[in-house]
Amino acid sequence: MTHLFEPLTLRGITLKNRIAVSPMCQYSSVDGFANDWHLVHYGSRAAGGAGLVLTEAAAVTPQGRISPLDLGIWSDDHVEFLARITHFINQRGSVAGIQLAHAGRKASSPPPWENRSVTLTEAEGGWPIVAPSSIPFDDGCIVPAELGEDGIRDISKAFVEAARRSLLAGFGIVEIHAAHGYLLHQFLSPLSNRRTDQYGGSFENRTRLLKEIVIAVRAIWPENLPLLVRISATDWVEGGWNIAQSLELVRQLLPLGVDLIDCSSGGSDPHARIPLGAGYQTGFAEQIRRETGGKSGAVGMITSPVQADHIIRSGQADLVLLARELLRDPYWPLRAARELGQTTPWPAQYVRSAPANTPAYLPEK
């Protein structure tokens, strides 16, 4: 039976286990650049034994940042420091992945610790925001400008350019962020997309941009490297995006070369009632896996090793993504291995009582 510590192969990449660091904005960049914080933060989680270390949302254009402090990959200059991070992650036997994103109408926001859901003004360091339709995210948010077809084309190209840079930076996996009420999800959801052109209205039209971006990124992303898409399986709002539409979307994405669907939810409507609880989104990963035959990742309030192992063993998902639990404990995978009776080596640097002749405990060559 497949378990948490069994490797997962996606195209030419094999993850040593089924534990991923879920993307988490660090709000620690200036002009989109990664720095020592990111090296230590991601490096610790690689040293902690996660099979896949996904970066936070990396903005494909400066306007696509959620906040002025977001990570970015809109310039070739961003590549050098990112390459240092991927090098360290790969050296630890983990795989480095990057999440590519555009925040759309949720861009130009303050970092979360300011605890106010508004759009920053230009005087506060904000910038003009764009979206599929001129509908603000919430009270206090600026009305976004509706994107024209040229603007849409430019954003598609920005995703492709960002993927090209991701490859140069040494990432083995790219994840396209189409969840949490950010730009690509804004196109998918009838709550935020009221367009009457080929990008709005019908299901086919609302899903067009995401499919175009997947096709364009897949065309330049090497055949042997995996491409993931994160979706919000539901808006949790009557009349919004829902699991039936997600299933149909996934059926259309898989033949385009998407290797795993990362199944999150919500983010379109700040007033949605979300039934938070242990593993509250895992059912979506299970349904998507079962009904489409594609691979899925489960995320959301997965905290205990037994819970994570059960998700894999019972075939609910192929991968588990942990966010806050891996902030609390970067060494969660190593602890989980011990708790589940698996043998996963700690970094050699940390081992003081290695049994003689145990290759697993020897430093890498």
Ligand SMILES: Cc1cc2nc3c(=O)[nH]c(=O)nc-3n(C[C@H](O)[C@H](O)[C@H](O)COP(=O)(O)O)c2cc1C
């Ligand atoms: C600090 C923080 C930053 C986050 N940033 C992102 C992000 O950049 N991209 C994304 O898709 N999700 C982001 N999320 C959501 C997480 O990836 C995850 O889906 C969510 O926290 C639920 O998982 P958990 O219960 O294990 O924390 C973030 C979550 C946290 C706590």
